[in-house]
Amino acid sequence: MLSGLYVERKSFFHSLDPRVKLLWATLVLAASIATQFNGLKSFPVFVSAIAALTLSGIGAGLAAVLIFNSLVFLLITTLVWAGMYSGHGSPVFVLGFLRITDVGLLVASGKFFLIMSPVFAFITFFVTTKPYHVAWTLEKMGMPSKVSTAFVIAVSLLPTMVKATRDVIDIQKLRGLALDRGSVLDRLRNYIPIIVPVISRLLSDVWDLSLVLASRYVGYSKRRTYLLEPRWSSRDTVFALLSLVFYGVIIAWGLQLL
Structure with a gap:
């Protein structure tokens, strides 16, 4: 992920x-x-x-x-x-x-x-x-461990967000959702069935990720150590x-x- x-x-x-x-x-x-x-x-x-x-x-x-x-x-x-x-x-x-x-x-x-x-x-x-080494580099530059970890996670989640959005759009189009019809307001309104499932899916992923990070004691120590x-x-x-x-x-x- x-x-x-x-x-x-x-x-x-x-x-x-x-x-x-x-x-x-x-x-x-x-x-x-x-x-x-x-x-x-x-x-x-x-x-x-x-x-x-x-x-x-x-x-x-x-x-x-x-x-x-x-x-x-x-x-x-x-x-x-x-x-x-x-x-x-x-x-x-x-x-x-x-x-x-x-x-x-x-x-x-x-x-x-x-x-x-x-x-x-x-x-x-x-x-x-590797994201692991990106966080290490940022910490070597003096960035706090929590900030570097949050930055790496945000960048790493970008492909996941794009893929999730693409999947939801394809599914909604198969259900008959037309994104390119109507006025500008109608087109913006048509994106509501896409935004809600995407946010729901990302919140689920973020919750699972937070449990993984907590189990690894990320953010509880002032200085993170690296094996490699x-x-x-x-x-x-x-x-x-x-x-x-x-x-x-x-x-x-x-x-x-x-």
Whole structure:
């Protein structure tokens, strides 16, 4: 139940210490923020996040699906941000009232990478790190045991919530429930037979989980102990140094320090 997003594989990212993976994901976030107004500068960050997602062992197919689905968001950001900066730069595409300039494209792509690069990076982190080790990493950072445990449980329950919602929707559709008919209020009202069973099912799962945690004495001690703790290796040191140099240069480039 608490496997969460983790996928059991043998990959380069699976073999890394969770602390260095969290450092890498944080650097991706920082570099994306520093280059958010220039897609040309943030593009290497996006490519590195995609490469990491592919190397995480989840398969190039799933990575391609995530990238394809993000193209819709790219179209939306292009229309919004390119429209806001239509008066800056040279026009690239003009169709009626729609005027897209080179500056608008750079800003729009930068905003797109600002969202998607950290998303791909943290997906890679959770896909390649066991929830057990995620909690251990957060505690090593100084987070209280109760908070780290609650965070890991919340993240781990996301796939369960999605699956439960999908199952209830399929069952209700077989019973004749139409979710795409009527006015907006009617459609919202049609979701009531879905929300109630989903909440009821999740409350049942949470109750069972609370009994399991109580039987293991979770939350009653100030400091949680771990039987299997990751060990920092030379591979982690090399990866951390390369990440600091690579994203440090991009951050300095984005902040116009270079």
